[in-house]
Amino acid sequence: MALGKIKADTLEHSTAGSLDTKFVVEGSAKAHASYAGSGTSFSSSFNCSSAVDNGAGKYSVNLSSALSATAQVTPIGSCNVNGDSSTTATTTIVVSTSAYKTNTSNDQGSFTDAAGVFSVLMGDLA
Amino acid sequence: MTVTPEFQGTHLFDRLCWAKENLEPHQSDYRVVYEDSVDECAKILVPDPNWMACALQGGILPPVQVYWELAKDEAQPDFKKHTRGYLLHNTEPVEAMTEEQALEYLIMKDCPQHVWRDWDSGNKPKLVICRKEQLPATREWRNAWKISEDLATDETVAA
Numbered sequence: 001m002a003l004g005k006i007k008a009d010t011l012e013h014s015t016a017g018s019l020d021t022k023f024v025v026e027g028s029a030k031a032h033a034s035y036a037g038s039g040t041s042f043s044s045s046f047n048c049s050s051a052v053d054n055g056a057g058k059y060s061v062n063l064s065s066a067l068s069a070t071a072q073v074t075p076i077g078s079c080n081v082n083g084d085s086s087t088t089a090t091t092t093i094v095v096s097t098s099a100y101k102t103n104t105s106n107d108q109g110s111f112t113d114a115a116g117v118f119s120v121l122m123g124d125l126a
Numbered sequence: 127m128t129v130t131p132e133f134q135g136t137h138l139f140d141r142l143c144w145a146k147e148n149l150e151p152h153q154s155d156y157r158v159v160y161e162d163s164v165d166e167c168a169k170i171l172v173p174d175p176n177w178m179a180c181a182l183q184g185g186i187l188p189p190v191q192v193y194w195e196l197a198k199d200e201a202q203p204d205f206k207k208h209t210r211g212y213l214l215h216n217t218e219p220v221e222a223m224t225e226e227q228a229l230e231y232l233i234m235k236d237c238p239q240h241v242w243r244d245w246d247s248g249n250k251p252k253l254v255i256c257r258k259e260q261l262p263a264t265r266e267w268r269n270a271w272k273i274s275e276d277l278a279t280d281e282t283v284a285a
Contacts, residue, residue, distance in 0.1 A: 030139070033174075035172075038265050039172075039258075040170065040172045041153070041172060041258075042153075042172065042174055042175055045174050045175070045176055046142065046146060046176065047139065047142055048174040048176070048177060049173070049174055049177040049232060049235060049236055050171050050172060050173050050174055050177065050232055050236045051171075051172045051174065052169050052170065052171050052172070052236070053169065053170040053172070054166075054167075054169050055166070055167050055169075055268055055269045056265065056268040056269050062235070062236040064138065064142055064174075064177055064180075064187070065137075065138040065139045065142060065214060066193075066196055066208065066211070066214065067208075068207045068208050068211060069206060069207035069208065071206075071207075096197075096200060097196070097200055097208060098193065098196070098197075099236075113265055113268075125137075125139055125211070126196065126207075126208040126211030126214060
């Protein structure tokens, strides 16, 4: 990546209109993580320093570049279902400006390891 | 060897973008096992490969004390948003670390302070660094895992 800069406040299309670049900056994902639910080894990630296996179906991700605030942050999570059990629900919550948690559970509501856990984080950086 | 640009003053997020593009991720064989509550099972911290590449490269990550300062701000009852985020970007980045030093940094950044500040006090270990092969091979009874009180380095640590 070159370290040059293009500075612009607005992007304008010839027919489709214009877009304030703050929507691009503020609307981009600030972190993502993809890891195995059993063992938490990362397969893909950005802006993460570590993942923590907190127990069956309970995970947290620590960030390298912190968010500015916990309010107005949107974490989104999903998981792969296991072949031998139905992991159906994923809950992702922000616990601080530098960490968020993802829980995966089965259709009885019990925390259960998922084959894969995926999450992205939207919000402003500190 | 890839040379790290002069990053002091560059937003940390931009440095991570540079690292993602220029550095090979480093999958660590090490895991940090810790217990932060007697009522909960042992937790296992896994270093991120991209983060580890940054730590080994040097000149990218801020000193760990910066994260402590931000955590102090966040712990204030009237905290709404960070106003000292510049500490992440303007503080001189740390030099290249060995994998061992990187793990120590990561423990001090991502583990609760009450765990690592007095990790060797008390009547049983609260934190241990191990190889991933030393963890149990299956997830059976995962919610009951505790750090073994017998910390022989060639045996399973959490069981």
